Amino acid sequence: MTITIPTWLTLFRIVTIPLMVAAFYWQHPASHIVTTAVFVLGALSDWLDGWIARRFNMGSDFGAFLDPVADKLAVAITLFIVVQRHNTVYMAMLAAVIVGREITISALREWMAQVGAHGLVKVASLGKLKTIFQMVALGCLLYQQDLFGLPIFLIGQVLLSVAAFLTLWSGWDYLRAAWPRMSK
Template identity: 70%
Template sequence: MTLTIPTLLTLFRIVLIPVMVAVFYLPYGWTNIAAAGIFILGAVTDWADGWIARRYGMYSAFGAFLDPVADKLTVAFALLLVVERHDTPVMAMLAAVIIGREITISALREWMAQMGAHGLVKVAALGKLKTIVQMVAISCLLFEEDLLGLPVFRLGEWLLAVAAALTLWSGWDYLRAAWPTMRRKG
């Protein structure tokens, strides 16, 4: 197996997860900003690995498998950190919706691939929008502090609610697209 630059970036994203968690729990006042920075670095490398793969044709089966795994792990761990620090029922519910949808759609994609209908559950524009809103929301929630008078955490809460709504909507689209195959091949 040859490791391409996009795959190396994806592996780097996975390595950033325990670093983000460790930094988050350090006993210093700046750790929220550092954890947000690490999360943002991961989001930028996610964009970069996709761009490089498309631009230079650096696709690999391993990279195609690993990229969504890295995305889901990063989002899940970041949301767990946010909920741990801000353990409200609303925050827990929003995180549960997002994490639950990611697990469900991953399982659906795997099952559809086994059915020979993987093309029906490809990432759509709505899913990309959901991802962007989700990444900005989580960055704001990890950052926590006001910035130039902007209530960053409050903005993150609202954006996470929007991301959860987009998550449900795009999840519904995936299920609706897969439904005919699910009914036929039960």
């Protein structure tokens, strides 16, 4: 098996996850900057691997499998560490909605593939919008501190709330699309 450039970038994104966690717990005044930088680097590599795969027709079956796994790992682990540090019911509920939807839709996609109806649960533009809000929100929540007078953590909470709403909406769209096959 030949590993394509997009797949290498996806593997790189997976490697950034433990680096981000280590930076998050690093006892240093700049840890929030390093943590955010590692997270943003991973998020940008997600965009870049997709762009390269589409632009240069470098998609692969392994890459198609690995990319959503890397995305879900990055989001879930980032949510876990953010909630661990900011353990409020509100933050925990947002994280539960997002992680719960990801698990549900992953299981739905797997089941739909097994019954030969994988095309019914393709990634939609609403899911991509959700991902953008989610990644920007998580970057803000990792940074935590005000920047140029802007309440970055509060902005992150608002954006994560929007992402959770979009998560529920896109999850509902997936379930609605799959329902005719599920209800047989």
